[in-house]
Amino acid sequence: MTTVTDTTPAPAAPARRPLSDLQEEPKGNAEKVLVGVFVAVPMLALIAAVPLAWGWGLGWHDVILAIVFYYFTGLGISLGFHRYFTHGSFKAKEPLRVLMAVAGSMAIEGPLLTWVADHRRHHKYSDKEGDPHSPWRFGDDWKALAKGLTWAHIGWLFDANHTSREKFCPDLLADKRMARISGLFPALVAVSLLAPALIGGLWSWSWQGAVTAFFWASLVRVAFLHHVTWSINSICHTFGKEEFEVRDKSRNVNWLAILSFGESWHNLHHADPTCARHGALRGQIDTAGRLIWFFEKAGWAYDVRWPDATRLAPRQTRARRLGAMTRQPETEPIRRAQA
């Protein structure tokens, strides 16, 4: 490569340009390989898991650890990274903020600031050009859609373009503590992978217990949560019900509700992104929403943006009753008066 010596004087500081959507530094090959390792290794483990389950090497310790870590990290994403940090659907006391940032990082879906920047860009462009992971990127015939679903599920992770943090999450960049936790991502990945092995080993007081816990509660758990999260990008933008009017292809998918902690009520989420409860209709299970309700009762969360009947009712495609936690126009002033 040749370099040209430029003798022209340096230009004066340019006038403030509008920030670009993308970071100036694209992803390098090493980073792509690293993403590949983190996608492929847990996925291979997941495939290998099935025959293993019938042999040796799966005990109650492993099942319990896998479920506990799945819930801790999955809620870190759903309640923390998504509803709190990306959309500000409630306010939280400092210890809870730190806990959410740590738990979400341990899901191994990227550092806090990257996750939030990508997701805010997704909402800005939702299924249009600029959306980092729309399944409709290549068109809407079945072939384009098959390609698009793969892209939305997994392919976009390998895109060389980084979403600009300066443009999409200046609030978190300015938040020293959260920016620091975001920078601690590699260490939190290590904790997330090693903690189950350590606990499993001590619990069973054996090396085998450490190995099986690492397999089930680290690798399989991470892979499973990855696929559930990515399904929100792929499946919930393609299949399911449009229960609220939206300008994109986001849909409500009921069979993913429990596994995704309520994130699969994605159609409501795009209709009203700051709403703290995504399963806003009666009977829609929303674990993260329920936990926010619990945190509010305990005084750790406040100013929660619960579903608002006045806002949501006109957007419903079909009349269905909104669930518990919904603010009704008549009852709210009375409740305030009693308080």
Ligand SMILES: [Zn+2]
């Ligand atoms: Zn979406």
Ligand SMILES: [Zn+2]
């Ligand atoms: Zn969102």
